Amino acid sequence: MRFVNADRRAGLLVDDQVFDLHELSGGAIPADPAEVVRHHWQAALDLHAAGSFSGGRPVGDVHLGAPMPDPRAVYAVGLNYRGHAEESGMELPAIPAIFTKFPTSLVGPFDDVVLPKGKFMNDWEAELTFVLADAGRYVAPADAYDAILGFTMAQDISERATQFQAMSQFSMGKSFDTFCPCGPAIVTLDEIPDPASLRVVCRVNDDVMQDERTSDLIFDVPALVEFISSICTLRAGDLCLTGTPAGVGVTRKPPQFLQDGDVIETEIEHLGLMRNRCVAET
Numbered sequence: 001m002r003f004v005n006a007d008r009r010a011g012l013l014v015d016d017q018v019f020d021l022h023e024l025s026g027g028a029i030p031a032d033p034a035e036v037v038r039h040h041w042q043a044a045l046d047l048h049a050a051g052s053f054s055g056g057r058p059v060g061d062v063h064l065g066a067p068m069p070d071p072r073a074v075y076a077v078g079l080n081y082r083g084h085a086e087e088s089g090m091e092l093p094a095i096p097a098i099f100t101k102f103p104t105s106l107v108g109p110f111d112d113v114v115l116p117k118g119k120f121m122n123d124w125e126a127e128l129t130f131v132l133a134d135a136g137r138y139v140a141p142a143d144a145y146d147a148i149l150g151f152t153m154a155q156d157i158s159e160r161a162t163q164f165q166a167m168s169q170f171s172m173g174k175s176f177d178t179f180c181p182c183g184p185a186i187v188t189l190d191e192i193p194d195p196a197s198l199r200v201v202c203r204v205n206d207d208v209m210q211d212e213r214t215s216d217l218i219f220d221v222p223a224l225v226e227f228i229s230s231i232c233t234l235r236a237g238d239l240c241l242t243g244t245p246a247g248v249g250v251t252r253k254p255p256q257f258l259q260d261g262d263v264i265e266t267e268i269e270h271l272g273l274m275r276n277r278c279v280a281e282t
């Protein structure tokens, strides 16, 4: 199943058509995407499995928002690809380096990223992202995929000056409004042959900046689920950005940062593509 937030309503994406879950279910499933992710996921799966779709609209005719627009937590992982740890000149971490992006930073997969006034070190980070289920605490790695509703992707846009101000201020430097484009869909595991080997690509104005497979992850998805759930209760709809591959702007020689008018494309195998234009805050 590919679950989308189309014009702020829960929808199924089937080929290039969006079907409204509320209408398709005769009103049994609510229209609010966050409600469906939190409380009606199984009903959406059942409806999808039944396979009778009518009344679709072309996906190009709707505005796609973040598929889970209102998570209570957005976890993110620093330095989780070997190549990125290397380019950052850092030792491989012994445990996952988790920070949070505030949910207020979420926008849709084709929305603009606003480059904040007076901030000039805005950087891209393409990331495989998983959407948690209501799975409680202490999830063993072997049970991790049962603790996940599906996968999506996100950009962990980062303003490097803020990020490294006041010692390390990761959460603020990565939480300016619009700094978390997410989508286009939440894709269930049955549509993804191997989450441990997905190609993650980030282009800026058609130049390939990042191109790596998730097999380069230091802490894989089961390890992240185990670690986070050893500390926090996993709740349906919470997101986890799994870290970014090598190729960010700040470590380039010379460094390269996002400019007004730049277009960021993020693409992950089996999950689709996001395209976000950068606009300077006025």
Ligand code: ZN
Pocket: 076, 077, 078, 125, 127, 156, 241, 243, 244
């Ligand atoms: Zn990141």
